[in-house]
Amino acid sequence: MQSNLKLKGLLVITLLPALLLYSFFVIIPIFWSSYYGFFEWSGLGDATYIGLQNYIDVMQSPVFWRSLKNNLIIVAASVFGQVPIALALALMLRKSNWFQIFVRSAVFLPMVISTVVVGLIWGYIYDPEIGVINTVLRAVGLESWTKAWLADPSVNMYAVAVPIIWNYIGPYLIIFIAAIQNIPSEMEEAAMIDGASGWKKLIYIILPNMWTTIKVAVVLCISGSLKAFDQVFVMTGGGPAESTEILATYMYNNTFLVYRYGYGSAVSTMIILLSLILIGISQVLMKRKNEGMTIR
Amino acid sequence: MKFHLxxxxxxxxxxxxxxxxxxxLYWLITSAFKTNKEFFARPHSFPTNFSFENFTRAWEVADLGTAMMNSTIVTITATALTVFLGALTAxxxxxxxxxxxxxxxVFFLLGMLIPIHSTLVPLFTMMDQIGLLDTYWALILPYTAFxxxxxxxxxxAYMSSIPKELEEAAVIDGNGYWGVFFRIMLPLSVPALSTVAILSFLRYWNEFVFALVFINDSTLKTLPLSLSIFSDGFSTDYALTMAAMTIAVIPTIVMYLIFQEQIMKGMVAGSVKG
Structure with missing residues (x-):
């Protein structure tokens, strides 16, 4: 009895600090956010209760829908950029000689770079005058292809997506390499004996064995790309004329630039709902095979 | 023949x-050593002579010393807090x-699903009410929490693999729960805790959006925040901005070169669990 009481005391004392900190800064804000969404508030003075008006305004705002579309462009660019590139690289990087280790390190390197630096340096890369893209185009005689990549609304959303792809290929590469190494070598040997080599081995042995991992990667990619903010904010801030606005920059600009706290909170709530819906959908899709991830 | 091709x-x-x-990154670092004249004349060539002038100038003009100090204080405090609270809870x-x-x-798992920027508005107003804005704690506490x-x-995951017998032996030696924690679990979990420390360090050192919203006082700005403001003000002084950025990324690149395997595995494990 004595020790039982002592144990309970220990549990409370040890768990409380982390639990309080985590609840206060991570969980409670979500509920506050949806609550603030019911108010008209400039951040100073009193807030006025306006019911669902903010949420209705959000749904009726063309900029919100454009931000959502742009966000989905980033999601699609990540899924169809990061996953296939990482998969192709992983298939070529199955040995551990110095060259392959170097390639792996180079691909992972952007993961440790500050996202602000990523945004700034890619802003320079896209610069019409000094940027490497236009410089190369001019050097090979494609002068007519040169553009103000981040200003031209017909291309700037795709231009913005490229640094995000570049930034996060690394983890998928590592996941895929681990998955390939986990394929039992007997299976490959058996396939070799059966005369399967090269492409056949890839299609009949390697890819089917990696299917679960690929699905996990796609889910990670979707939830990861919904978190993108820094690079876009630094490169364009959502502009020019809201052409590269994504949900997060839209929320930020409404809240902290024009001080519509209630409206910004309503957008925040929409971001959370969207994330939960996408994660929910991917969980259902994943349900059939939950095992298969053996990465530690 | 075909095979070799x-x-x-x-x-x-x-x-x-x-x-x-x-x-x-190569462009960033080489440009930092050029003069602006050389940079504009040949933006993508290798520097003809290495000048450290941009670095000293960036250090003074952008007040990078202060930013470096702030980043160090916030990062180290938050990392220590994360490792300690993480270990205790685990x-x-x-x-x-x-x-x-x-x-x-499950409750702790939820946190990995939440997009950080969706908590900005409520966190800003909550911290405003309790007077945390524009303090180091405005960054340290939410960083740790997330x-x-x-x-x-x-x-x-790591602690579950430590054999129960070690704990029992320590109890027989007269250790209580805290004794077991400090003398057995903590020292044995160093591999996992060092991964946690490295990942936290990188995350906090590079973090931008919380600093952007919660810090207004220029004497408290962290490196990423200083860089973004600085680059707005000196947008045509490329060599200077590149030098400032180089100063900011060098600590993370050094960490990457030393702890590469741990960083890769840790980041992958962290994202997969999410």
Whole structure:
């Protein structure tokens, strides 16, 4: 009895600090956010209760829908950029000689770079005058292809997506390499004996064995790309004329630039709902095979 | 013959691809050593002579010393707090059975699903009300809170693999729960905790959006925040901005070169669990 009481005391004392900190800064804000969404508030003075008006305004705002579309462009660019590139690289990087280790390190390197630096340096890369893209185009005689990549609304959303792809290929590469190494070598040997080599081995042995991992990667990619903010904010801030606005920059600009706290909170709530819906959908899709991830 | 050609193409492709991956950083660092005159004349050539003038100028003009100091204080405090709280929570969650345990695990997992920027508005107003804005704590506390789920999961996984007998032996030697924690679990979990520390360090050192919203006082600005403001003001002084950015990325690149395997595995494990 004595020790039982002592144990309970220990549990409370040890768990409380982390639990309080985590609840206060991570969980409670979500509920506050949806609550603030019911108010008209400039951040100073009193807030006025306006019911669902903010949420209705959000749904009726063309900029919100454009931000959502742009966000989905980033999601699609990540899924169809990061996953296939990482998969192709992983298939070529199955040995551990110095060259392959170097390639792996180079691909992972952007993961440790500050996202602000990523945004700034890619802003320079896209610069019409000094940027490497236009410089190369001019050097090979494609002068007519040169553009103000981040200003031209017909291309700037795709231009913005490229640094995000570049930034996060690394983890998928590592996941895929681990998955390939986990394929039992007997299976490959058996396939070799059966005369399967090269492409056949890839299609009949390697890819089917990696299917679960690929699905996990796609889910990670979707939830990861919904978190993108820094690079876009630094490169364009959502502009020019809201052409590269994504949900997060839209929320930020409404809240902290024009001080519509209630409206910004309503957008925040929409971001959370969207994330939960996408994660929910991917969980259902994943349900059939939950095992298969053996990465530690 | 065909086989060799195939291999050659593959190696060439990998080499070109990795150079493309590195190019932005290579350009950043080499440009930092150029004068603006040289930069505008030949923006993509290798510097003809290495001048450190941009670095000293950036250090003074952008007040990078202060930013570096702020980043160091925030990063180290938050990392220490994350490692300690993560270890303590993981110890309880991995070694004891109690009613709410399963619920707590799921509760902490939830945090990994939440997009950080969706908490900006409420956190800003909440911290405004309790007077935390424009203090180091405005960064240290939320950083720690958001990193706790990953810290806990990496450490729980590791601690669960430590044999029960070691704990029992320590109890026979007269150790209480705290004795077991400090003398057995903490020292044995160093591999997992060092991964947590490295990941936290990188995350906090590079973090931007919380600093952007919660810090207004220029004497408290962290490196990423200073860089973004500085680059707005000096947008045509490329060499200077590149030098400032180089100063900011060097600590993370050094960490990457030393702890590469740990960083790769830790980041992958952290994202997969999410």
């Amino acid at each position: 195939f291999k050659g193409i593959r190696i060439l492709f990998l080499a070109v691809f990795s150079l493309m991956m590195i190019y932005p 110890y309880v969650l991995s070694r004891f059975t109690f009613k709410l345990k399963a619920f707590l695990m 990193e706790l789920p990953i810290a806990i999961f990496l450490t729980v």
